Amino acid sequence: MWWHSTDYLKRDGRQRGMLVHRGFWAHQVPRLMLWCRLRGHKPVVDGYGPTPPGTDAARWVVCDRCGVRPDPQGNLPVKHFDVGQPYNGKVYTPQFTQAMQALGSTTWGPGPWPDRPTGTLGGELVLGKTFGVFSAQLTIGAAGADHPVSGHMRVWPLGALYLHTEAFGTWLQRRLVPEGYESRVINVSIGEWTIRWKWWARENHWSRDDPWWMHGSISLDLVQALFGPKRYSYETVEGPVLGWIKMPEGDSHQVQLTLQRQRLGRPRLKRAKWAWSVDWETPNGGIPTKTNGRNRITGSAVSILDEAVETHTWDVLACALIARQLSDERAQYGYCAQSTEG
Numbered sequence: 593m594w595w596h597s598t599d600y601l602k603r604d605g606r607q608r609g610m611l612v613h614r615g616f617w618a619h620q621v622p623r624l625m626l627w628c629r630l631r632g633h634k635p636v637v638d639g640y641g642p643t644p645p646g647t648d649a650a651r652w653v654v655c656d657r658c659g660v661r662p663d664p665q666g667n668l669p670v671k672h673f674d675v676g677q678p679y680n681g682k683v684y685t686p687q688f689t690q691a692m693q694a695l696g697s698t699t700w701g702p703g704p705w706p707d708r709p710t711g712t713l714g715g716e717l718v719l720g721k722t723f724g725v726f727s728a729q730l731t732i733g734a735a736g737a738d739h740p741v742s743g744h745m746r747v748w749p750l751g752a753l754y755l756h757t758e759a760f761g762t763w764l765q766r767r768l769v770p771e772g773y774e775s776r777v778i779n780v781s782i783g784e785w786t787i788r789w790k791w792w793a794r795e796n797h798w799s800r801d802d803p804w805w806m807h808g809s810i811s812l813d814l815v816q817a818l819f820g821p822k823r824y825s826y827e828t829v830e831g832p833v834l835g836w837i838k839m840p841e842g843d844s845h846q847v848q849l850t851l852q853r854q855r856l857g858r859p860r861l862k863r864a865k866w867a868w869s870v871d872w873e874t875p876n877g878g879i880p881t882k883t884n885g886r887n888r889i890t891g892s893a894v895s896i897l898d899e900a901v902e903t904h905t906w907d908v909l910a911c912a913l914i915a916r917q918l919s920d921e922r923a924q925y926g927y928c929a930q931s932t933e934g
Contacts, residue, residue, distance in 0.1 A: 593620050593710075600716075609721030609749065617714040623760065625658040625709070633660065633705050635679040637668065638735075653679050653702040659740070659762025660709045664689050666702030676770075711759030718752040724783035731795060732761075732768050733775045740765040785813035819858040826852040826869065835872075835911045837879065840919055841929035847874045847891075847914070849907050854895075868896045870910035881921040883928045889918060 597616040601607070628634075633655040641649030651668040654661045664686060673679075684701045692700045727746040733739050741761035746752035769776055775795040781788050788809040798807060811817065831850035838844050850871045857864025871893045878888025894913040900906040 593618065593622070595619065610718065612717060612719035612751070615714070615716045617712060619712050620710040621713055621760075623658065623660070623709045623711050625660070628655060628658045628660075633658070635662075635702070637673045637675055637677050637679050639668075639670070639673075639675050640736075642670070651675070655705070656766060657763055658709075659759070659766060660706065662702035662704060663706050664700070664703045667699050668701070669699045709759070711757060713755075713757055713760065715753065715755040717754075718746075720751055721749045722746050722752045724748060724781060727779065727781035727783070729777060729779040729781075731775050731777050733765055734769050734773050735765065735771075736773050737765075737775050785816075786811050816858070819861040822856065822858050825855045826871075827855075829853050830906075833907055835907050837874075837911055837915050837918070839879075839915055839922075841922075841927070843929065845874055845876060845879045847872045847911070849910055851901070851906055852893075868898065868901050868906070869893050870896055870906060870913075872910065872914055879918055881918060881927060882925045887925065889921075892917070 595616065595618040597614055600613040600615060601610065604613075607613070634657050635653050636656040637651055638654040638661075639649065639651035641647055649670045651670050651673045652661065652665040653668070654665070662683070679702070682701050684703055686703050689700050689703060724746060725748050727744065729745075730741075730743040731739070732741060739756040739758060741764060742754075742756035744752060744754040774797060776792050777790050777795045778792060779788075779790040786809050789807075791806055793802065793806045816822075829851045832848040833850075835847050835849045836844055837847055852869045852871055854867045854869045855864050856867075871891070873891030874889075878890040881887050881889060892914075894910055894917065896906050896909050896913070900909040
């Protein structure tokens with residue numbers, strides 16, 4: 593067993609309000625697997641595919657309890673083995689497997705179980721200001737995830753602790769998330785005057801088809817409760833009118849411009865921030881910002897000053913601002929006019 597750590601403040605620079613930010617790992621930590629050591633491993637077939645039919649697929653052997661794989665794990669014929677079925681076949685020596693591979697065999701059985709399987713434990717420690725007020729999370733990884741079990745706790749402004757396992761916790765992983773490629777999360781967090789929770793939700797995923805109890809939130813913002821959430825709203829004042837975007841490379845594009853009054857405020861409160869915005873779209877298939885006509889922009893919006901509306905020059909100013917915006921994007925992508933299509 594060996595361990596190492598990294599000081600992220602030295603690597604990335606010291607951040608305001610953060611006293612300690614260090615990552616740590618313990619490698620080749622012996623796995624206990626008490627039940628498997630007493631009763632022996634429980635070999636089952638594991639693998640993936642074909643999903644959809646005709647795509648790649650593979651089958652190997654794994655212990656259904658501890659998740660340890662034989663060495664080698666085996667490469668079983670897909671048409672004869674289903675994922676999850678018990679494996680009662682032969683166990684081959686590594687020398688026999690190597691000989692089969694040398695002869696060009698594409699399938700072979702598993703080798704012996706490792707005598708001393710190990711795993712990795714790791715995490716991060718932060719002392720000082722983090723983000724949010726409070727967050728506690730437990731994640732059970734999917735079958736293809738690097739971390740079978742991980743979690744964290746953040747308390748502002750004290751700090752945060754993140755922990756994860758590699759190889760440890762596969763018993764939970766195989767029973768709680770046996771299928772699919774999406775990890776599951778249990779989380780409670782407080783921030784931005786809102787309490788949020790996730791209960792066995794798919795990580796980084798939300799769907800209308802999810803049950804009501806899987807995601808939820810409670811707002812603690814009394815201003816929002818009384819006057820509604822702050823949001824943008826738009827009212828068309830003039831347009832659409834036609835305009836021309838003339839790019840520095842010599843190409844021109846016709847666009848439709850619509851002058852809108854933009855409001856940022858709460859629906860039940862008169863006080864708000866007002867601004868002018870011009871929404872634009874092009875009917876000719878978009879304006880290219882990458883070489884060979886790729887990445888065509890079909891529309892967006894730009895903000896303009898009050899003076900342009902008062903002097904009735906808002907459309908001219910909008911065209912100039914759109915051209916500058918697209919020109920900056922072309923410069924970012926290394927646009928070459930000679931190779932542009934259309």
